[in-house]
Amino acid sequence: MRSMFSRSIVLSLLMLPAMSMAQEANGTTAAATAAPAANALIAAAPQDKGQIVFFREPKFVGAAVGFKVREGEAELGKLRNGRYFVVTAEPGKHEYNMHGETKDVLTLEIEPGETYYVQASIGMGLVAGRPNLAPSDEATFLSKKLKIAD
Template sequence: MRSLLSKATLAAVLLVPTLAFAQDAEPANTPTETAAAPAPAAAPAVQNTLIAPAPADKGQIVFFRESKMMGAAIGFKVREGETELGKLRSGKYFVATVEPGTHEYVVHGETKDKLTMEIEPGETYYVLGSLGMGLVAGRPNLSPSDEGTFMGMSKKLKLAK
């Protein structure tokens, strides 16, 4: 009896969505109307008051790191060649103004990570710094990001000194 009830329940669970789908389907030879769906309401953009526009003749890069408890005590330096641009700690950001052209940014920790970017004059770029798991210390990582991600985290970010 229990087996019969289980089979009936299973058949109902599988059959009901199939029947509902079949009722919603239109016959193949029936013309369909196409109406433009209303555009979804755009989410109000958060005004970026933290980052000034880039100078017209230079580019700028906003390096930022999410505020997290894991790895909060570990910071890493962002360098271009031998020049230290800034230090990223949990919940911090800094802005580097650079000449247009190709640039390679490096972070060191237990491992080394490089990010190569092509910088255009008057443009602002965003780079997310993160910390992965390592054997002894964290593994720093730099990855391209966008203004929306930065602004989403901005309430918890502070300018690095």
């Protein structure tokens, strides 16, 4: 089931440039297809690399539980309740994961100069929380009152 979810994310990300080219061919480019400008919290991505903003919205349930976000065995950062951090990545396919009672993996195809948003959450588990990584967007990120991770 997770592999189908990962595939659908990758396919969705691959379709975005094609949709943008089709709109340009029709002469109907919209501001929504343009690269987003930097916001007050997150600077624009470097032109030769992509960046991923991992965030976790503040909630009472699971507030005491924190997770480490990893790529392979390398720890990228810790996500606690109401926190975020930014990772710069080389273009290409990347697999990010969080471990808890279970393991969740999110696959992203990183494009140069693009910023991606990933929302982490915790589900109910038998012994501990079940981590979840899901693609998100800038509007969702900005709508939360978040602090930079320590």
